[in-house]
Amino acid sequence: MRKIAIVGAGQAGLQLGLGLLEKGYQVSMYTNRTAEQVQNGKVMSSQCMFHNALQTERDLALDYWEEQCPAVEGISVTIANPEQKSKVLSWSARLHRYAQSVDQRVKMPVWMQEFERRGGKLVIQDVGLAELEQLSEQYEMVLLAAGKGEIVNQFSRDESRSPFTSPQRALALTYVKGMTAMSPYSRVAFNIIPGVGEYFCFPALTVNGPCEIMVFEGIPNGPMDCWQDVKTPEQHLAKSLEILETFVPWEADRCRNVELTDDGGCLAGRFTPTVRKPVLTLANGKKVFGMADALVVNDPITGQGSNNAAKCSKVYFEAILSRGNQAFDEQWMNDTFEKYWSYAGAVVEWTNSMLRPPEPQMLEAIGAAAGNQQIASKIVNNFDDPRGFKPWWFDEKACQEFIVSKQIFNQVA
Ligand SMILES: Cc1cc2nc3c(=O)[nH]c(=O)nc-3n(C[C@H](O)[C@H](O)[C@H](O)COP(=O)(O)OP(=O)(O)OC[C@H]3O[C@@H](n4cnc5c(N)ncnc54)[C@H](O)[C@@H]3O)c2cc1C
Incomplete structure (x- = not known):
């Protein structure tokens, strides 16, 4: 049985851990707040999740609130x-x-309980570098899914993918x-x-x-x-x-x-939107692999973070299963992150565009949507998969062509 440690019982860590337990992996979760503390604490997010992300939860039978939660x-x-x-x-x-949006104070405590029910070991501990080293000696892989926790700053900032230096x-x-x-x-x-x-x-x-x-x-x-x-x-x-x-x-x-x-x-x-390098090398030479917000933290303006965390969890889950009994080495970690980045990169580019003063074609698309339901529908449904904003959201000529194509469609329809 392969032994994996996950630090951080949030959307990403718990979803991945719960999935791996179902596949027979031995998973331990280290997190710094008890279920009661999360449940009785302050809200952390608005966590609106769109269909594709919700489906990743349904696939693991974790959609406990589907009936109760308003659509x-x-x-x-x-x-x-x-x-x-x-x-x-x-x-x-x-x-x-x-x-749907299920308050993380509702979701995470129940998922933590379910994690233990499925046979996972849940440890309440604030993990720092010393603890990461200990874990790296005991487990075949240590994943750091600590969200915006201080510890994630141990991953190097990826300057080429992080245009902002302040909130x-x-x-x-x-x-x-x-x-x-x-x-x-x-x-x-x-x-x-x-x-x-x-x-x-x-x-x-x-x-x-x-x-x-x-x-x-x-x-x-x-x-x-x-x-x-x-x-x-x-x-x-x-x-x-x-x-x-x-x-x-x-x-x-x-x-x-x-x-x-x-x-x-x-x-x-407030926080600074940041992308970090996916692998941390500890003093003992062992590697820690980051996931979700620990590596790609977006401003919530486009409501994508929990969606990204769920999708990152799915990419890592499938990569871990496909790895079979081979080592989780640095090359595999980098390749797995790049697979996630091929999606998350598009989310970051779109989200960052919403934080800057709008470019003319963005205003043109939003304006055109007022008179054209095809355009409005495209913009709205791209929240579920922001890759659909490319190229027209970012390029004037492509935007003109996009608008014209929808206007022609409107006339034909
Ligand atoms: C104001 C706001 C609004 C948002 N609205 C939306 C939205 O509408 N839609 C959306 O999709 N996303 C939204 N998000 C983003 C979303 O909440 C996050 O992207 C998502 O929760 C990230 O999941 P995660 O598992 O990576 O991290 P988290 O959910 O942050 O989980 C991290 C976990 O690690 C634990 N931890 C931290 N440090 C340590 C440590 N040193 N040792 C042990 N455990 C540790 C924490 O206690 C926590 O359990 C919003 C965020 C904010 C701030």
Whole structure:
């Protein structure tokens, strides 16, 4: 039986560990928070996952919340005029297959329990370099899936794949109950507020049932970078509503009767989007292999991190199975990461493009979508697989051709 250690019981580590246990691998999980601490702690993400990522969970019979969790059936895009408090444009389209968001405080504790039930060893430990060395002596492979934990900085930053050296947004999450639902279908309501940032919200499942998650993406030093003085959950909710009233009043109208889901239902912070090299060499010469956010951490503006973690887990799972009894050497680790990067690279490029001032063709595509459902649908459904944004999202000529092709399609249809 092959022995594998995974550090970090998040989306990536747990999904991979649970899959490997089912295939007869001996897996130990080292993580720094107990299930109770996760469940009773603060929210960590908005974790909206689209169909392809959800399917990787279904394939491993881990979709325990499929029936209870509200479906996200579409996405709308609104560009706001912050001075006039009005909409410049607004459109929406349905997802071909629904998305869902299960609060990680709900999901991870249950997956941790299931991990032990399937025969895995779960150890609560804050892992540093010394512990990694110990693990590397005991296991055939050590995977580091520690998300944004300090330890992931041991992987070298990949300069060629990391254009940013500072956080690009001031982030905040507010989990609420009582928001007016969108009709005729539920959706991620995505608002772009030029010069200010972005605000989006969508239905989800949290510790006390269905809710809506509000996500704030403030441009650093701008008016939505405003969480420094917020000390209590009540102040956090009040600040959230003040932002909506100031910049997107149509969203404030949906929030006349909202309340926080619980005191842990809010978060504020920031981090630098970064890509790291996949293999860490320890002082004893052994290798540690990184995965998901530990190597590719994106700004949540496009809601891709948990999707990436699930997809990374699938790529690694299949590579580990295909490896049979051969050693998990550095070459194999690099090759496996590159397989994941062939997908994740496209996600990073698109996500980073959303953080910079928009290029003309991006605005043209978003504008054209207002009058053409084919274009709107393409943009919306690309959230499930952002490789579909290439080349037209990034190239003016290709974008023109893309728009014309959809207009012709519209006339024929
Ligand atoms: C504000 C915000 C909104 C987001 N919204 C979305 C969204 O809508 N859709 C989406 O797809 N993604 C979203 N994400 C991103 C998503 O949450 C992450 O990409 C995803 O959780 C990454 O999974 P992971 O398994 O790599 O890491 P994590 O889920 O972070 O798990 C890491 C684990 O490692 C443990 N750990 C850390 N350090 C150590 C250590 N030293 N020793 C032992 N254990 C350790 C942690 O406790 C944790 O259990 C959002 C993120 C943020 C911050």
